[in-house]
Amino acid sequence: MSLEEDLKARTLALISQQMANWVVEIQRQINDRQASLVRSLDELQETVAAYDEKINESEIHAAIAEVLSSQPPPPPPVAAGPGYDRLKASMIEVDKGSSLSEALTFLVNEVGRYVDRAAMFIVKGPSAIGWYGRGFQPADAVKQINISLNADTVFRNVHNSRHALRGNITHTPGTAQALARLGGDPQGVLAVPLMLRDKLAAILYCDSAKDEVPPADADLIEVLVLYAGKSIDLLSVAPKAGAAAATAAPPAAAAVRPGAIKEEVPARAATPAARPPAPAPPSPASASHPSMAEASSTVMFSASQIAAMRPPAPAARPAAPPPPAAPALSPEEQKAHEDAKRFARLVVSEIKLYNEAKVNEGRRQKDIYERLKEDIERGRQMYTDRVAAPVRDATNYFYDELVRILAGGDASALGPM
Numbered sequence: 001m002s003l004e005e006d007l008k009a010r011t012l013a014l015i016s017q018q019m020a021n022w023v024v025e026i027q028r029q030i031n032d033r034q035a036s037l038v039r040s041l042d043e044l045q046e047t048v049a050a051y052d053e054k055i056n057e058s059e060i061h062a063a064i065a066e067v068l069s070s071q072p073p074p075p076p077p078v079a080a081g082p083g084y085d086r087l088k089a090s091m092i093e094v095d096k097g098s099s100l101s102e103a104l105t106f107l108v109n110e111v112g113r114y115v116d117r118a119a120m121f122i123v124k125g126p127s128a129i130g131w132y133g134r135g136f137q138p139a140d141a142v143k144q145i146n147i148s149l150n151a152d153t154v155f156r157n158v159h160n161s162r163h164a165l166r167g168n169i170t171h172t173p174g175t176a177q178a179l180a181r182l183g184g185d186p187q188g189v190l191a192v193p194l195m196l197r198d199k200l201a202a203i204l205y206c207d208s209a210k211d212e213v214p215p216a217d218a219d220l221i222e223v224l225v226l227y228a229g230k231s232i233d234l235l236s237v238a239p240k241a242g243a244a245a246a247t248a249a250p251p252a253a254a255a256v257r258p259g260a261i262k263e264e265v266p267a268r269a270a271t272p273a274a275r276p277p278a279p280a281p282p283s284p285a286s287a288s289h290p291s292m293a294e295a296s297s298t299v300m301f302s303a304s305q306i307a308a309m310r311p312p313a314p315a316a317r318p319a320a321p322p323p324p325a326a327p328a329l330s331p332e333e334q335k336a337h338e339d340a341k342r343f344a345r346l347v348v349s350e351i352k353l354y355n356e357a358k359v360n361e362g363r364r365q366k367d368i369y370e371r372l373k374e375d376i377e378r379g380r381q382m383y384t385d386r387v388a389a390p391v392r393d394a395t396n397y398f399y400d401e402l403v404r405i406l407a408g409g410d411a412s413a414l415g416p417m
Contacts, residue, residue, distance in 0.1 A: 082114060082220050090220075094228050098235070099349040104194075104202065107228040108132055114217045115206040117184065120194075121147065121155065122202050124354060128155045131202070131353075136182055147178045154191040158203050164192040164225075166218045168211055179205075188212040192225045196232055235346055340387045340397050347379040348401040359406055367415040368406050376402065 001009075090110040097103030104120050111118040112134030119133030119142045126149050133142035149159045152174040157165050169176050169189045179186075186207035194202040204225055206213060213221075329337065352359050355372055362368030369376060383398045391397075407413035 082217060087220050087223060090224055091227050094224060095231055097231070099345060100232055100235070101349055101353050103228055103232050103235070104353075105132060107204070107224060108134055110224060111204065111206060111221050114221060115190070115213060116208045117182075117186070118204065118206045119145075119182075120202055120204055121145070122354065123149070123159065123200050126150060128159070128203055136184075141182050144181055145179065151178060153178050154189060154205070155203055158191045158193050159200060162193050162195070162200060164190065164218070164222050166190045166213055166215075169207065185209065190218050190221060192222050194225055195229050201229075235342070336388055336391050337395070337397075340383075340391045340395065341401075343386055344383055344397040344401045345405070347382055348398070348405045351375045351379055352405050362406075362415070363408060363410070363413045365415075366413050368402075369414045369417045372406070376406075 090113070093110050094103065094106045097106045108118050108120050115135075117133065117135035119136065120131045121128035121142075122131045123129075128147045128149055130142035130145035133139075136142055147153060147155050149156050152172060154165050154167075154172050154175050155178075157172070167189060169186050175189065176186075184207075186209070188208040188210045190206040190208075190213040192204045192206075193200050194204060204221070206221060351372060355375065358371045359368060362371045380398055384392065387397075402414060403409065403411045
């Protein structure tokens, strides 16, 4: 081995030995420090425990009691608004309506229990047209009101936002001006949109002598309006009890409760019990408004539905004589007939709802069909598209509802068809 190699080997051996010694020393120091840290933590824990034992709990309790005794007494609880029981009872009443006009009438009557005055305004074209109200003097004052949805009122705000609006009537001075004919001195106002099939069909207006309609009452009314809209939407889907027993002649209307305004109401099918009052026809002044006479898009008859319709039937069949006794219908056939009757009633009820002035004038002049030909044929086509051919061919349900609802039971009032 050369000298160089010998020196290199001895040097590496010494370095390795020294490094091994260092590792042992470092490990020993680590162990010592860990043991010292554990001892320190134990001592600290004992110190904390000693301090905990020195806490004077009675002194702390006395200080808390002193602070509490110096505080003013809590304010009296705020009076709660209508509770669940009231809401449930109102929803049951609203649900009694078996047609569009009935459901809206029940809704206004129930809302009138929570505010001083309530009125339903039908949205047609660029206007909100007074249809039925509670708490107003005279009772039919609402029917004289026609509000432009372009004017600065709560009606425009609700129409544009599709959300309820609650506040003071001074927030929108145009509202007080538009409703001046209704009299009174309203302060708090609430306007709630009624959505039917994702379209704004009407606006419920409420007012009160209070500065604002209480939030709890406003919330309950919004729930009722929402529920009424869903209930009306379901009228064309699920039949209500007794709907199959609809008759050709409407039963006489009766007051819902003492003090209710007694007016003619579109009959609820096969329901002999008392009904709430329905609105009288709009005033001639309202009927002459261009937006009422010309607007043709309604909740039931939207532009998209019109475009999808087939050409209307050429003529309505005359009322057929009572058919001879036939074998009992199967449950499926019976349901098909009930659905057809219900849908015919719903379509014709809406025609009347949006054209009451024309209907009343048509009854006097015996020319209802001529005045409402476009809406009637549009409704007939919807009925044709919806109802199965075997039911259509064997019945005259749509024509029967035209006679019952539009003509008031007098077929001659329809005029030539």
